[in-house]
Ligand SMILES: *[C@@H]1O[C@H](CO)[C@@H](O)[C@H](O)[C@H]1NC(C)=O
């Protein structure tokens with residue numbers, strides 16, 4: 466009786482949460498965690514809620530298996546699958562960090578100022594709630610002029626459904642960008658560090674709010 470009640474309480478919450486196990490490159494879905502560093506919320510699906518936690522980097526599961534490095538052409542579309550419908554309204558943000566030459570991609574720790582923002586979207590000010598939601602896949606485009614080499618690409622979905630208590634759903638994939646140009650974005654931020662709990666983009670009340678959404682973090686550099 467007790468456990469049935471608990472299950473009934475927990476199931477809807479878990480169903481509303483999600484993680485991002487597969488990449489999508491040239492329309493092809495990878496295996497689970499083939500290129501994405503396995504996240505600590507597999508399988509329970511919950512978010513990071515502390516912006517000062519090291520989990521804000523890649524939400525990695527400790528002792529995760531090694532992930533591979535996927536070759537992706539600069540300028541191409543890059544996607545991730547979601548384990549559940551992304552029911553929480555909130556923005557999508559994409560960051561990249563260059564893995565220093567000669568470093569092992571899988572064991573490289575993205576600490577310090579290494580991240581640049583490549584994309585942000587999802588705000589739909591006229592709608593209620595004022596964000597896209599219920600996606601099963603999310604996409605960005607690898608900057609076409611990016612210097613080739615190994616990168617982590619970090620996706621972040623911020624659930625804003627509980628005012629003042631933002632939820633972060635995060636994944637990092639390991640990619641080798643080929644082609645490209647010579648761009649090396651220089652305005653770099655760290656995770657944790659880039660966000661503060663009081664950022665207007667994290668305290669934004671979504672209900673009945675049709676103001677322009679102030680995305681958290683630095684401006685897009687690509
Ligand atoms: C997302 O799905 C839920 C549940 O089906 C629905 O209530 C909601 O209106 C949907 N949101 C959007 C923006 O389509």
Ligand SMILES: *[C@@H]1O[C@H](CO)[C@@H](O)[C@H](O)[C@H]1NC(C)=O
Pocket residue numbers: 536614615641642643
């Ligand atoms: C990325 O892939 C290309 C093409 O396979 C290869 O020549 C290059 O050495 C790889 N780069 C890195 C940093 O591994």
